[in-house]
Amino acid sequence: MRLEDITVALRPRQPWESVDLGCAMVRRDYGSIIGLWACTVVPLWIVVCVVLRSSPEWIPLVVWWLKPLYDRVPLFFLSRAAFGVRPGFIETWKEWPRLWLSNCLPALLWRRLSFIRSFALPAQMLEGLRGSAVNRRIKTLAMDGGGSGVSLSYAFSKIELVVWIGLMLGTYGMLPESAQPDWDGLMSAFDVENAVPAGFLWWGAACHMVVVSLIEPFYVGAGFALYLNCRTRIEGWDVELAFRRMAARLTSAATALVIAVLTLFGLQPSAFAAEGKDPDKVVKEVLERPEFEIHKIQTKEWVPEFKTPDNIDSPPHLSAFGAIGELLFWVLIIGLVVWLVIYLVNNSHLFTSRGASKTAVKAPKVLMGMNITRESLPDDIVAAARAAWAAGDFKEALSLLYRGSLSWLVNRRRVPIIDSDTEEDCLVHVMQAGEKIEADYFRLLTGAWVQVAYASLPASNDEMGRLLDQWPFIEKGGEA
Template sequence: MRIDDLSVLLRPRSGWEAVELGFALTRRHARVVWLSWLATTLPVFAVLNAAAWWLDLMWLPPLLLWWLKPAFERAPLYVLSRGVFGAAPGMRETLRGQFHFARSIWPWLLWLRLSPSRALLMPVDLLEGVSGPLRRARRQALARNASGTAALVLLVCANVEAVLAFGLIGLALTLTPIEFMEPAAQALWETLFEAPPLWAQLLLNLIFWIGASLIAPFYVGAGFALYLNRRTQIEAWDIELGFRRLVARITGHGQPPLALLAPLLLLLSLSLAAPPQAQAQAQAQAQAQAQAQARDEAAADAPQVEEAFDDTEPSLRTRPEAPTRYDHVGPGGSSDVKPEGGDRLRQVFAHEYREGTDDFVTQAAEVYEQDALSPVSTQTIWVPREKPEARRQPPRTEIGWLHSLGRGLAFVMENILWLLAAALLVLLIATHRRWLPVLGVQIERRHGPRQRHEDAAQAPEPLPENLLEAAQALWAQGQRRAALALLYAGGVERVAEATGEPLPPGSTEADCLRRARRLGAQGFGGVFPRIVQRWQSAAYADRLPSEAEFDALVDAWRRSENAAVGSASA
């Protein structure tokens, strides 16, 4: 695999940025991805439904197709893994490539089928081809910071598949007129779920297959992009690719100052940019000025609004009204209808006030009997002779398969809960020495030295006694990097012995050079910088020294040893 051929921009991304990258890759290679998916799933769908029709088990094909999803996801993964390097395969090449994945797919169809990180970890088995402890270590390293995102992507894609499937079922209701909606929904439910005929069961299987076919390639693309992102973070692909491009640009043009032009321009732009605090302060001042201006405009508009209300007619102004009291007048009239507070009315109206006559009372009663003031309607309804309690309830239709499915899910969930309870109990017992002291329970500590468990990593191999002869032998065998590495390791050990202080773990080349300066430039202190320079050129720039330069390093080492022996004997 050559990362130079990658058609995507390598940079560390967040989990959801990587998911979006996977969706974009799937859209770019959509034709080959979906054609390969149809070529692998459609024949299996037809065979499974034919066998289920013959066995009268039409509920079985969706379950088997769901279980075989990892096998079907090999084709989109093959297309994306080649297409990301700019070599998108054709249909024939994709179908032939499925045979290379046949052996590695079995774990994902058996004990790893329910893994929530399937899309993230399946490329380790299918693309890298590792096995044993190395494969287990690779899975753990990749899933360390991306398993949560992979599980959420699986959950989202599963829900979208279900929404698409039920949306296709509900599409029939959207085409039904509103007055026929209720009987159409009842007929649809009875046809598809209560007593479905053969064609309805086949239609349901087809709908669920369509939903899976639309979403599954996007799920594979998201998992593959998460896999690429984790490898970029772990193996620093972006940094390595940047160094390669930098070396190629410098060696190709032979003008190192031009290589520094872009960083200088970047530093200049950063120096001219406003500080973040100043930008934030300027934004806050702008917002405050905008709010003050809005308040001033609102205050200026308020008098105009009041004047507009004052110009309205008095009859249109809002004023509280006194509660109105209506006196009931029966059909036969009422002779005792008299306004309350007659004396007050006489005081207000003086000589204009007159008592109501019988004709007025009769006319008022007729007015109140009009439909506009006393709306009364007669409605005739049919009342059943039998009492509502005695009516027979319609027989309820039993959905046998739905009850069986519910009982099965209840059984599975009950056992899962029991397993979780058992795992929690085991965890509490295993960690009782940590949480019991919190509750105030004293635990007797074990006496004696604690056994030290060594890490899986082995200690570094000791250097050979004749280090220079061993390095020359490796050089003669063509292992030039190994020879330089041996010289560098021997030089570090010699610097530590000569100074009398061991170097701390994780020391860099610069730390070793600073320690070697104590030896002086005449002895080994002048040879070690040359060894470090040759080693860095070989390790980081892939520039190996010539045979004459290597022999010169070995001779300088020997001369420094002889000089050290001579000074010690003197």
């Protein structure tokens, strides 16, 4: 590529002018870029989805982590379009393996979390540097445009997040009911595994891929424009291009003839030659002009100087302060240790599993107006509940199961339920107790009990049958 063929107006710009230029370059050929994106990036996403089909919650993370590979396709197109050459599908497909394999491991490992990723990508891909040469080149460019690259990455990350959330909120109503999460269960018991269906996770991953496809080319284009602006400022590309175009205009035959004539006349002896100045003095005067001033960037590194104890002359009273400070330090450490021991002793029930704690609070006898003592329950709770259900007393049947489960949980399992807790509070305590079978059963039972107690909606026969058949507690609750 020749610098004279560039189609971008090269001049030193402000950083956000360069960002706007990069976005304009992407808008000009957005259709072609998206077409190449679909042919090269989407197949990789299909492979990712197939590999992670059993764990769709990891797909957005993997798609995000592989972004450095996607960015190379828009950069390949923009770097050639800037010089008037727009690569097609065949040319891009031929370059595809080289684009993705070049510097692949560094881009996905130690350079993945770089905050100037789109700004540094042209230096890695277009200048043909390797190893430490790439690091030195990026460091040199970052001295002029690194701050703008960081701001660009921050801004586009926030834009991508907002658009992703907005797209999910805007299309949430289109999801079937089976794919919508159980927000009540998710918020009250943090039961992510059961409350978030796989359909919701696949939908979130698809929305993320759409957002990345729409926004990522603009991020790459803005970083490429920052790179061009940085090289223009450092290397004077605009001045070099102006001189090259001027030289091209001065190579015509007429200009050459005029130069030849002037040269012949210049060879004649001049009366003023004797009065000429010393050439060395003239050169020195010219080089001292402001336009020939050499600008250098100097960096200073501060290195602390540590004095040895022999070089320090401390007054005597400072030694006393040092001793007092050391004493206070050890008093503080001992106090923290004593406080930690007292805290662990008083809260030992928080660190015991299952029902082994013997210091649990006194089990309540009445919860939500219901008597849950062992004496108030029948010997065979399941049989009594089944008989009440058969007799049409649906509320009494669920009441027996609910009271029996609460009695067993507070007396046998030692779940820290107090007499002022509500149904939701009890469910949270049971979910936190750590027994999955009992927690799952109690969650279903609580839902059925709340419906019949407050909405007079009895459970279905199938649901009641499961509650009776899957009863996980011993009879009557209490001690075994």
